[in-house]
Amino acid sequence: MARPGSLSGFPEFLPSQRAVELAVIDALRETFELHGFGSIETRSVEQLDQLLRKGDTSHEVYVLRRLHAEDSDSGLGLHFDLTVPLARYVLEHASRLEFPFRRYQIQRCWRGERPQEGRYREFTQADIDIIGRDVLSADADVEVTTVMAEALSRLPLPPVTLQINNRKLIEGFYLGLGIDDTAAVMRAVDKLDKVGPDGVLGLLAAAGLSTAQSGACAALAQIRANDTSFTDSVTRLGITHPLLDEGLQELATAMAAAAPTNTDTFTVVADLSIARGLDYYTGTVFEGRTAEHGSLSICAGGRYDALASDGRSTYPGVGISLGITRLLAPLIARGLLDTDRSVPSCVLVALPSEDSRPLSLDVARRLRARGIPTELAPSAARYGKQIRHAERRGIPYVWFPAGDEPGTSDEVKDIRSGVQQPADASSWLPPARDLRPQIVRGKST
Amino acid sequence: MARPGSLSGFPEFLPSQRAVELAVIDALRETFELHGFGSIETRSVEQLDQLLRKGDTSHEVYVLRRLHAEDSDSGLGLHFDLTVPLARYVLEHASRLEFPFRRYQIQRCWRGERPQEGRYREFTQADIDIIGRDVLSADADVEVTTVMAEALSRLPLPPVTLQINNRKLIEGFYLGLGIDDTAAVMRAVDKLDKVGPDGVLGLLAAAGLSTAQSGACAALAQIRANDTSFTDSVTRLGITHPLLDEGLQELATAMAAAAPTNTDTFTVVADLSIARGLDYYTGTVFEGRTAEHGSLSICAGGRYDALASDGRSTYPGVGISLGITRLLAPLIARGLLDTDRSVPSCVLVALPSEDSRPLSLDVARRLRARGIPTELAPSAARYGKQIRHAERRGIPYVWFPAGDEPGTSDEVKDIRSGVQQPADASSWLPPARDLRPQIVRGKST
Numbered sequence: 001m002a003r004p005g006s007l008s009g010f011p012e013f014l015p016s017q018r019a020v021e022l023a024v025i026d027a028l029r030e031t032f033e034l035h036g037f038g039s040i041e042t043r044s045v046e047q048l049d050q051l052l053r054k055g056d057t058s059h060e061v062y063v064l065r066r067l068h069a070e071d072s073d074s075g076l077g078l079h080f081d082l083t084v085p086l087a088r089y090v091l092e093h094a095s096r097l098e099f100p101f102r103r104y105q106i107q108r109c110w111r112g113e114r115p116q117e118g119r120y121r122e123f124t125q126a127d128i129d130i131i132g133r134d135v136l137s138a139d140a141d142v143e144v145t146t147v148m149a150e151a152l153s154r155l156p157l158p159p160v161t162l163q164i165n166n167r168k169l170i171e172g173f174y175l176g177l178g179i180d181d182t183a184a185v186m187r188a189v190d191k192l193d194k195v196g197p198d199g200v201l202g203l204l205a206a207a208g209l210s211t212a213q214s215g216a217c218a219a220l221a222q223i224r225a226n227d228t229s230f231t232d233s234v235t236r237l238g239i240t241h242p243l244l245d246e247g248l249q250e251l252a253t254a255m256a257a258a259a260p261t262n263t264d265t266f267t268v269v270a271d272l273s274i275a276r277g278l279d280y281y282t283g284t285v286f287e288g289r290t291a292e293h294g295s296l297s298i299c300a301g302g303r304y305d306a307l308a309s310d311g312r313s314t315y316p317g318v319g320i321s322l323g324i325t326r327l328l329a330p331l332i333a334r335g336l337l338d339t340d341r342s343v344p345s346c347v348l349v350a351l352p353s354e355d356s357r358p359l360s361l362d363v364a365r366r367l368r369a370r371g372i373p374t375e376l377a378p379s380a381a382r383y384g385k386q387i388r389h390a391e392r393r394g395i396p397y398v399w400f401p402a403g404d405e406p407g408t409s410d411e412v413k414d415i416r417s418g419v420q421q422p423a424d425a426s427s428w429l430p431p432a433r434d435l436r437p438q439i440v441r442g443k444s445t
Numbered sequence: 446m447a448r449p450g451s452l453s454g455f456p457e458f459l460p461s462q463r464a465v466e467l468a469v470i471d472a473l474r475e476t477f478e479l480h481g482f483g484s485i486e487t488r489s490v491e492q493l494d495q496l497l498r499k500g501d502t503s504h505e506v507y508v509l510r511r512l513h514a515e516d517s518d519s520g521l522g523l524h525f526d527l528t529v530p531l532a533r534y535v536l537e538h539a540s541r542l543e544f545p546f547r548r549y550q551i552q553r554c555w556r557g558e559r560p561q562e563g564r565y566r567e568f569t570q571a572d573i574d575i576i577g578r579d580v581l582s583a584d585a586d587v588e589v590t591t592v593m594a595e596a597l598s599r600l601p602l603p604p605v606t607l608q609i610n611n612r613k614l615i616e617g618f619y620l621g622l623g624i625d626d627t628a629a630v631m632r633a634v635d636k637l638d639k640v641g642p643d644g645v646l647g648l649l650a651a652a653g654l655s656t657a658q659s660g661a662c663a664a665l666a667q668i669r670a671n672d673t674s675f676t677d678s679v680t681r682l683g684i685t686h687p688l689l690d691e692g693l694q695e696l697a698t699a700m701a702a703a704a705p706t707n708t709d710t711f712t713v714v715a716d717l718s719i720a721r722g723l724d725y726y727t728g729t730v731f732e733g734r735t736a737e738h739g740s741l742s743i744c745a746g747g748r749y750d751a752l753a754s755d756g757r758s759t760y761p762g763v764g765i766s767l768g769i770t771r772l773l774a775p776l777i778a779r780g781l782l783d784t785d786r787s788v789p790s791c792v793l794v795a796l797p798s799e800d801s802r803p804l805s806l807d808v809a810r811r812l813r814a815r816g817i818p819t820e821l822a823p824s825a826a827r828y829g830k831q832i833r834h835a836e837r838r839g840i841p842y843v844w845f846p847a848g849d850e851p852g853t854s855d856e857v858k859d860i861r862s863g864v865q866q867p868a869d870a871s872s873w874l875p876p877a878r879d880l881r882p883q884i885v886r887g888k889s890t
Contacts (some may be wrong), residue, residue: 078509
């Protein structure tokens with residue numbers, strides 16, 4: 001068989017790289033669970049009419065067909081995010097869920113888009129959401145913000161900025177300006193990154209806004225703060241509206257709660273240009289960015305007043321979705337993130353001879369019983385070759401069993417330092433940092 | 446929107462049920478990593494010609510089509526197991542892997558089969574394999590056996606029997622009997638479960654075997670042993686062949702190594718009827734069963750002399766695949782397996798009043814800092830309602846912050862026993878079994 005090629009848009013990791021992804025997923029999961037979010041997974045497929053409801057056919061859904069069904073589609077498509085499946089899961093299982101329902105979901109998604117930097121056809125997302133039945137307090141917005149902030153601050157990543165805004169704030173501001181088609185203004189302001197401030201002013205003029213209205217909208221979009229001082233900046237623009245006040249209050253509460261999570265590598269900022277105009281958010285909105293990922297956001301989310309509805313109840317929700325693949329794959333591909341081993345093993349137990357295999361197996365058993373990942377040398381080659389077996393995999397320690405002769409002792413060698421010393425497999429422990437593969441942050445290649 | 450229905454063949458778990466699956470996956474992963482097996486995940490799709498190589502079109506592959514690509518398929522299908530992707534991964538990344546390559550892979554697979562008891566359209570598998578380049582010692586067969594045996598013995602499952610046989614043993618035996626078409630005999634013996642001993646004799650006669658040959662084949666297939674005594678039983682049948690001797694030796698070694706892992710709930714047996722005739726195994730073969738899952742095996746695997754080949758090198762492998770969904774979904778559906786909570790939270794921190802939220806948040810922060818999953822009551826309702834919030838989720842403890850008044854102390858209540866006592870959020874610890882959801886084994890409903 002010819003050597004198969006890779007498939008564009010379907011990234012795949014080598015074992016040491018996969019260990020980075022696994023460490024990130026474990027850290028996210030730990031934070032989410034410490035905050036009482038429970039794991040769910042949904043099926044990978046949804047009915048096509050569910051995937052395309054709201055008439056949005058812009059997503060490049062992968063449709064499934066059974067090979068032996070010839071030309072007829074199954075009516076099923078692979079999910080393109082974890083929000084549509086969550087809405088369906090909540091409706092399907094509502095009678096057996098407790099509300100507010102707090103879940104995390106770390107799972108793959110698929111989009112048949114043209115692959116390009118940061119856009120994949122198969123990718124892993126990590127979502128947290130809080131779903132209420134009929135009501136959901138604004139405290140939930142604060143909670144998902146602080147939980148995702150805490151999760152991100154624990155990851156070995158380039159500095160992340162989480163931008164927060166509130167749709168009530170911007171919509172109330174536009175209404176206070178006497179603008180009726182607030183959605184058109186949001187779509188225009190959302191293009192700030194792409195077309196620049198002058199471009200936005202042009203779009204606003206085209207939407208029929210007066211120069212004064214456009215100027216005020218542009219001024220609002222330029223407000224940034226890493227505390228609650230944005231409130232004063234907005235007030236100085238002299239616009240008033242009840243919805244604006246509500247939005248200001250919600251955003252100030254979220255900022256006051258989230259700002260204490262700021263670290264050297266994680267910052268929450270109020271950024272009043274964030275609108276997420278193409279989505280169906282009704283309150284808080286989020287976007288997370290790093291300098292390494294250009295204009296692409298690595299996480300996004302917000303508040304929906306109606307994630308789902310079944311006629312009897314409406315389910316409001318708030319959540320954030322973190323793009324694990326979008327975050328990690330470019331850093332891993334550029335050699336900026338890796339681990340120091342291609343295997344979990346902390347110790348390679350040498351084989352003095354084929355006959356002594358039971359002795360080496362017993363050493364390995366005793367080390368594993370105390371939680372030390374251990375593998376055996378594959379054959380009783382000369383020790384130099386066995387040590388190179390460990391070196392090539394990044395295994396830090398090689399264990400030499402002494403055998404049954406009295407007066408001899410097992411020895412363990414740290415092959416990085418070359419230090420070799422007597423050791424007992426029933427009590428020896430490596431330094432904690434050697435137990436598991438460690439993430440290594442490299443310089444860009 | 447109308448309440449959507451479930452999709453047959455695509456099982457989905459409630460949060461407390463998902464916690465069972467997650468605990469099982471964590472336990473498997475821990476065992477695999479303690480033995481130095483590294484995690485990989487492959488993309489979910491393979492080129493159709495890879496999925497269908499060896500001319501086997503019996504698998505009901507799901508083919509992908511982009512919604513906007515109209516009628517033309519992508520040439521990609523969802524993988525139906527983790528062995529075909531492993532073979533492709535090994536070939537694609539061979540120059541960057543270290544051999545013997547020892548990996549585990551816990552991932553979803555898809556088959557467009559008609560759904561029925563134990564057969565799903567989407568399911569999770571956990572595979573371990575050891576892949577060599579050009580050579581792979583028989584020690585690898587023993588290793589995957591003992592690692593999977595150890596992993597299974599740690600799971601909260603009904604008793605599992607892992608049946609082992611060796612294709613060299615049975616093929617050598619048939620050759621020693623003067624049978625040329627050994628594959629036809631294997632296929633017939635493989636039907637023992639379905640057609641019974643007399644049915645097998647009929648099939649063997651139809652394949653042209655003499656009464657003596659058929660009788661010897663049937664006698665071999667009836668040999669069972671939970672130690673190496675099967676060797677004597679085979680020898681007593683009076684058949685000799687070099688390949689038979691090689692197979693006997695390999696199976697005896699595997700049994701001698703695996704039998705010490707036997708527990709009350711896990712047994713390894715040599716079962717000389719196991720042939721796995723439809724697969725491409727060349728040495729050790731495995732099948733794992735439980736009394737709860739009828740005739741369906743819950744794990745299976747064996748040795749391939751050529752998992753893959755790229756013209757320069759051949760990659761022999763040995764592995765076992767555990768069907769996590771097949772194992773768990775029926776037990777969960779029948780109420781035989783669940784956990785005692787629908788959330789990870791060990792503690793619900795009560796809200797004495799809306800004003801005291803910062804106080805409750807601080808208690809939660811201190812508990813989480815010491816690894817205790819904690820959530821806040823969603824509102825400052827009366828305490829009875831807050832306690833019921835915890836009860837409905839299975840959260841064992843409710844924490845009552847005392848406030849700032851001197852002389853008062855926080856208290857924590859175990860809502861199962863009703864015992865309430867003073868506690869300090871900076872030092873209180875629950876019993877270890879209360880930290881995480883515990884698996885509950887129910888009686889069949």
